[in-house]
Amino acid sequence: MTAASGQRMSVVALSGGIGGAKLALGLKRILAPDSLTVIANTADDFEHIGLSVSPDIDTLVYTLANLSNIELGWGRAGETWTFMDAMKLLGGETWFNLGDGDLAMHVQRTYRLNKGDSLTAITGDVCKALNVGARILPMSDQPVRTQLRADEGWLDFQDYFVGRQSEPVIHELRYTGIEAAQAAPDVIDAIRSTDTTAIVICPSNPLISIEPILAIAGIRDAIADASAPAIAISPIIDGNAVKGPTAKMLRELGHEATAATVLGRYEGLLDAYIADPRDMKSLQNTGSRVSMVPADIMMVTLDDRERLARTVMDVAAQLVS
């Protein structure tokens, strides 16, 4: 895909897991080969039974490699569960499901991390081996971990999200390790590159997927200063999150669960904001100077993903021209 100016479109997308990966797949499918870089949130990562698990990276890998499990909505296609059955027999920890094929990713990642390889290098090799057809960059090679304060104290993200099914009411949120974390190699360069024609903030949960990326020193400034326009897609449609606990978390932390709230959190970064037509009026009432683009942002089918990706790229082309 090329812009009206004839320049080849090259996209850097910031993404969490499932919702972001849907748009990333749409973008990959409409762009020329090797024109998509995804900066993946790693604040959901955790160590489970000794294994280093990176849920958002893996969701992006499986989705872009056409290996994702359509029935489950997460994990790997053709998955089996013999490991989990055996763990149950052994009396081991079974609250976090690890499929047999998915385990290969975690075992290999843990093995290489312990040998001293970086998450960036490991993820790059996985992308090559599985023909992902896009570059996936972890936001950082240092550990950052989202934690949420509930009545009972601070919870690690996966304990809250998977272990407790996002049920506890939260009062506060923090990214442990964020001060020490550096943007992974190539992340800032990709954002700043004059070859980049659009920076896309995927419709992921702002609190736990996008803002950990933005909180790493240098990334927010790089986006604000980049020559490429930045475009976000709302993860909220008419007051409801498309998936997951985004709306609940926003409300519990004292915000309205609206497209406008998310826009406000990205203020100073964006050139355009794509949201559901029903949210246009309240967005215009914010007085923001960001271009508001009404579009059907719900992604169910593969066509939906390509259609939204085309909308994003059309907006980017107009902003550049």
Place this chain on the structure above:
Amino acid sequence: MTAASGQRMSVVALSGGIGGAKLALGLKRILAPDSLTVIANTADDFEHIGLSVSPDIDTLVYTLANLSNIELGWGRAGETWTFMDAMKLLGGETWFNLGDGDLAMHVQRTYRLNKGDSLTAITGDVCKALNVGARILPMSDQPVRTQLRADEGWLDFQDYFVGRQSEPVIHELRYTGIEAAQAAPDVIDAIRSTDTTAIVICPSNPLISIEPILAIAGIRDAIADASAPAIAISPIIDGNAVKGPTAKMLRELGHEATAATVLGRYEGLLDAYIADPRDMKSLQNTGSRVSMVPADIMMVTLDDRERLARTVMDVAAQLVS
């Protein structure tokens, strides 16, 4: 089972993997509950893609828990191989097969070892969880690793045995770590206990399965001094190993591959030696004072295992009375 004297039979068996586990299962089935302790070789253990693998312990666990894979002759029943397929796709190491269910054992073991738990404690918990019905004690909680010198230099055991299918000609053998290794807690006590009515050296490969156990400080002396009689079963029948590279390895290291050679290696330890009737003449020619017991020692069916176990226990009872 009780001896003629009315004493309940309680057995301590030294074992490697498959051959030893067959006899251990026979012994478990004919003895009263909780009357079998197996001291397992751990010199075959290794670290593979970051996981701590203990092949002999696991073979004993699966065999005694009736979870062993009868078709394959190794590994776990009802096994699936999705992990290996995914590792292949990832370009990871695939020379050592790890079944999906088997992986639970290695992941859980590695996780607990890294937390500081001992191999003895971990193995004890596995035996409880899987209703093994016998006590399996690793010979040591410290790492001991068999290495073999071939033309190309020293090879780690699994590289030789699995990676190279035992093909390289070997010139020398060593147990790395043996000087620093201590007998695991309970190992010496089990051998010395006056409750123990028989010490059984299973028909395992002497070089790589039994002698690493005997090489740990205190174990050989404890067997020689124990009140219980010690009985070995030959792993060689009429000049051939029942399974695996025992005969080849003995020959390459300058020994005849005979029942008599194995007897000689256990000299000073044994009260009785059970071997194939065809080997009796050469055994008697050794001039050994050990009681020679001819028996059909080939174990194919479950009945074979129980029959040989009964022979062993009859010999023990006669030696005690």
